[in-house]
Amino acid sequence: NKELAEKAMQAADETFKTWKKVDPAIRADVLFKAAAIIRRRKHEFSALLTKEAGKPWAEADADTAEAIDFLEYYGRQMLRIKNGQPVESRPGEYNRYDYIPLGIGIVISPWNFPFAIMAGTTVAALVTGNTVLLKPASTTPVIAYKFIEVLEQAGLPAGAVNFVPGSGAEVGDYLVDHPKTRFISFTGSRDVGLRINQRASVLNDGQIWIKRVIAEMGGKDTIVVDKEADLELAAQSIVKSAFGFSGQKCSACSRAVIVEDVYDTVVNRVIELTNTLTVGDPSDFNNYMATVIDQAAFNKVTEYIEIGKGEGRL
The missing domain is CATH 3.40.605.10 (Aldehyde Dehydrogenase; Chain A, domain 1)
Structure with missing residues (x-):
């Protein structure tokens, strides 16, 4: 006080x-x-x-x-x-x-x-x-x-x-x-x-x-992927940046801007890699992701997921 x-x-x-x-x-x-x-x-x-x-x-x-x-x-x-x-x-x-x-x-x-x-x-x-x-x-x-x-x-x-x-x-x-x-x-x-x-x-x-x-x-960080890029490295970087510590840092990738020629290739690989991530108790060495910091953060993430469903191309 x-x-x-x-x-x-x-x-x-x-x-x-x-x-x-x-x-x-x-x-x-x-x-x-x-x-x-x-x-x-x-x-x-x-x-x-x-x-x-x-x-x-x-x-x-x-x-x-x-x-x-x-x-x-x-x-x-x-x-x-x-x-x-x-x-x-x-x-x-x-x-x-x-x-x-x-x-x-x-x-x-x-x-x-x-x-x-x-x-x-x-x-x-x-x-x-x-x-x-x-x-x-x-x-x-x-x-x-x-x-x-x-x-x-x-x-x-x-x-x-x-x-x-x-x-x-x-x-x-x-x-x-x-x-x-x-x-x-x-x-x-x-x-x-x-x-x-x-x-x-x-x-x-x-x-x-x-x-x-x-x-x-805080800000919004972007990864830009051109068609001459190493696409595997780009996909790995997007996933690691976006989901490390559940994305709770200023360096987390919140947007990926991908040239249309390689868009599908990169997005599909990002999905594949994301599906391999393990989620659970942070004290378990095998888990890559754990909880977010508190209930307010959970509610905010959930809200953005719903916005993404409405605005995104799924």
């Missing part, structure tokens, strides 16, 4: 006073230690993804691996830029970038990559000297909490990252509007992203800066 969110904001504000002064190499070392811990507990985190998000093992393993990669990458990037970066200069000038911590960041992470994207957006802010209020998707909070435990085990001081679970309607607007919020990193739907962008543009009482917004929003 708002009361707990305000407590988290005050903790982040107080911790920022000291965390921003910590040597960048020490901040990066927290990330490297966390990566090592997760690497040792990789299957545990993949199991959490399977249990909480319904990810099949192959998808869960990739999500965990990407989270580790983000920790390693942002730690090394911090070491690279800690002393600033030169910028092209001309005679009589000396130009350079110096990077400084901004303040309190709000990280609003998605349910479809509840480990990788959540971890990446959180540690990118932390390693650069900012403090974070992490609001994970309401359907996948446990993975985020377990990640914070790892960060604390790796040496992150209390208050540097603050766990703020709950619905967006309950605390999301409050965090975005807060005068102490310096930036918002959001991954999710277009409608919510645009709402955040709009609200963050308003200068609230007590606010002394312009808030920055990073918004990665």
